[in-house]
Amino acid sequence: MSNYDAIIVGAGHNGLVCATLLAKAGKRVLVLEANASEGGLGASREFHEGFQVPMAHGAASFSSTVLKDLNLAGEGLSFSDALPTVGLSEDGNHVSVVGDSVTGALEADAAAYPAYRAKLKRYAKVLKSIWESTLPRLGAGGLAESLVYAKGALNVRMLGRDDMGEFVRVLTLPMRDLIDEVFEDPKLQGLLSWDGVIGNKMAPRSPNNAVLPLLLRMNGLHDGDHCVPNGGMNALNEALLSAAKKAGVTIRFDAPVAKFIIEGDENGQRATGVELASGEALEASTIVSSADPKTTFMKLVGTRHLDIQFTNRINRLRADGMVAKYHAALSELPKINGLDDLGGRLLIAPTFDAIEFAYDDAKYGEASEHPVMEITFPSLQDPSLAPDGKHVMSVNVMYAPYKEKSGWSDAARSAFLGRVVETLEKYIPGISSLVIAQELLTPADLEAEYHAYGGHWHHGELSLEQALMMRPTYYAAQYNTPIPGVYLCGAGAHPGGGMTGLPGRNAAREILK
Ligand SMILES: Cc1cc2nc3c(=O)[nH]c(=O)nc-3n(C[C@H](O)[C@H](O)[C@H](O)COP(=O)(O)OP(=O)(O)OC[C@H]3O[C@@H](n4cnc5c(N)ncnc54)[C@H](O)[C@@H]3O)c2cc1C
Structure with a gap:
């Protein structure tokens, strides 16, 4: 007999939410995570000795219902007040928004x-x-x-x-x-x-x-509004891990799943377990995937278990990531003309057209000539991310197409990195002289390191034809799938990505029905 009722693939935040709710309902749950730690696309990573960054900048999307269901406050989790989002300007006249308050913009706009x-x-x-x-x-x-x-x-x-x-x-x-x-x-x-x-x-x-x-x-x-867990983004991952363990969930890291074991006879097919990359087989009657839909169906289930129409739909899902991540270890915090507090999130997106033109390049497979960005200094909330007195800067950079036309050749990568730094230097003069070490992760790198097809933020575009009762697609949009015993619980399922916890929560409710 199997030791587990349910096996969950992935210890990102949705996998952990789902696992905890199943375990609280009395199920014996095993989570298998390919990486060495929890958090998935919201994890922290060490990119230079002694310097770490959280992949996600903020927890604004997190659902208060999930907080309550898992009693994450009981795990010590709390959040900052709303923090400002600042639109940087080269001349130091920045615009800032928090709550109902707008400063630095036209008076009529602030009033509206x-x-x-x-x-x-x-x-x-x-x-x-x-x-x-x-x-x-x-x-x-x-x-x-x-x-x-x-x-x-x-x-x-x-x-x-x-x-x-x-x-x-x-x-x-x-x-x-x-x-x-x-x-x-x-x-x-x-x-x-x-x-x-x-x-x-x-x-x-x-x-x-x-x-x-x-x-x-x-x-x-x-x-x-932008907000961060008190103690930094990692506090959210730690609280989720602790809640899962308290509920009795078993978690194995460095345990990539190679495929689902699906058995069939004249009465149809059914998932009976998973096989790890190591060859080890584990049984359970319920297999829940927080991997993205393309990975789940094309790789873990395998097309031979799926009908052709469903396979085509999965193949055609739009899931090519567009966001790159730039990380820098800084010898000290930069000074930004006209801005005293660097604790919010800073945008380099000075006009609609700046964003639109940056996007136009990427539509044709090129990384933006003039990228737009979201910048945070996570070591301000969590000083343990950098050695004493030093800091880290984390930047979401748009647009960086997953299918860059050279396949992200060394030349393309280094040219894009140059443009990212050049743009940062325009808005934060002197920043490059503070950089001790840096890295640029393209969507292709995000895919390789976090096992999410296309390195896509939402595990697939959150657009109308891939949303609501069509997410990720027909016949897999109610958390169950065409293969009995296989469920989805990640960002590729309704309602989508960002760190909400809702796909994990909703999936658990369906599985427990
Ligand atoms: C660069 C970037 C910045 C972001 N910033 C923010 C932000 O500031 N705020 C926000 O709300 N959202 C942000 N997001 C989006 C958010 O991080 C994701 O939507 C969210 O993490 C998805 O959570 P998940 O648990 O569904 O999936 P994931 O976080 O992707 O977790 C899935 C897990 O499954 C594991 N896995 C996959 N395949 C296998 C396998 N075969 N075997 C074992 N394990 C496997 C992966 O290793 C991973 O740990 C960002 C995304 C990116 C890419």
């Missing part, structure tokens, strides 16, 4: 911001039950399934007639149209579009529902 934010907060609230539900396949199921949609529709109806129409209109807008009908300040426009487009193959003019990821983020803490 609270009403704009209140509207988006209302819409994010309307979607809360949708993010936390399993969305039934259209046309399938009975009364219980229909009630999920009925509840969502009722929430929309409760907005009232005028706001209801506005909600539907706003949901379908490109970021640029959403923002420029209210705001005129170019720096504020760039800043406000950032959270709709980052992580996806999208720019402010892209028509494919950038408002959706923005509203998912706003379902998290501080209504989507």
Whole structure:
């Protein structure tokens, strides 16, 4: 008899959330993680001796429902207040946004911001039950399934007639149209579009529902304002690991899963366990994958177990990452003209067009000539990331296409690194003289190191055709899959990526049904 009821592939945050909830419900759970530590795309990494960075900058997306379900406060987890997001300007006249307050922008824009934010907060609230539900396949199921949609529709109806129409209109807008009908300040426009487009193959003019990821983020803490766990991002991973262990979950690191064991007879197929890269086989009747959908189906399940139409759908999922990560070990904190506090997140995205033009290069397989960026100094929240007096800088850089046209040759990589540093130097003069060591991770590197196809932030575009009851695609969008016994619980499942914990939570509920 197997020692485990469920095997979970991956100890990223969703794998750990799912494992903990299953174990709390009395299941015997084993988590198998390919890497040496937990956290997945949200883990910390040492990139130079004595210098570490968290891969994710903030925990704004994290769901308060997951916090409660896992009692993460009981693990000592707490979060900072909302921190400012600052749109850097070369001349030192930066724009800054936190809560309802906007400084450094046109007065009329600052005055209009609270009403704009209140509207988006209302819409994010309307979607809360949708993010936390399993969305039934259209046309399938009975009364219980229909009630999920009925509840969502009722929430929309409760907005009232005028706001209801506005909600539907706003949901379908490109970021640029959403923002420029209210705001005129170019720096504020760039800043406000950032959270709709980052992580996806999208720019402010892209028509494919950038408002959706923005509203998912706003379902998290501080209504989507930047925030960090007290003690730094690693505190979140540590709390999740501790909750899992307390619930009785067994976790094995350095344990890459090579394939799922699927047995079949005239009555159909069923997963019965997994085989590790080492050849070791482990049995369980429930296999839950927090790996991205392409990896899960094409590699771990294998196409011979899937029908051709489903295989085609998975093959065609849009999941090519667009974000690179630049890390620098600094001899000291830089000084930025016009900015005293470096504890928030800083954007180099001075206008809509700066983001759009950076994106245009990447559409044709080239890394941006003039990249746009999100910068943090994580050692300000967690001094243990760098030796005394020294600091680390972490930068999300857009756009860096996964399928760069030279295949990320050494020349392409080094040219892009040069452009990243050159851009940083323009906004933070003198920064390069503080750099002790640096690394640039392209989406291809992220794929290799974190086992996520395309190095994609969301394990697959969070765009309308890959969202809601279609995420990642039909016949795998309710956490179960065409193979009985195989479930999805990672960012590739509804409601998507970012560190929300919701796919892990929702999947556990489905598995326990
Ligand atoms: C550069 C970058 C920056 C980001 N910054 C932020 C941010 O600031 N805020 C935010 O909210 N989100 C951010 N994100 C997105 C967020 O990190 C991801 O959406 C989130 O981590 C996904 O969580 P997950 O648990 O679903 O998957 P993952 O974190 O990808 O975890 C999956 C785990 O499964 C393991 N695995 C995969 N295949 C196997 C296998 N065969 N065998 C064993 N183990 C396997 C992997 O090693 C990994 O540990 C960022 C993403 C990137 C790429």
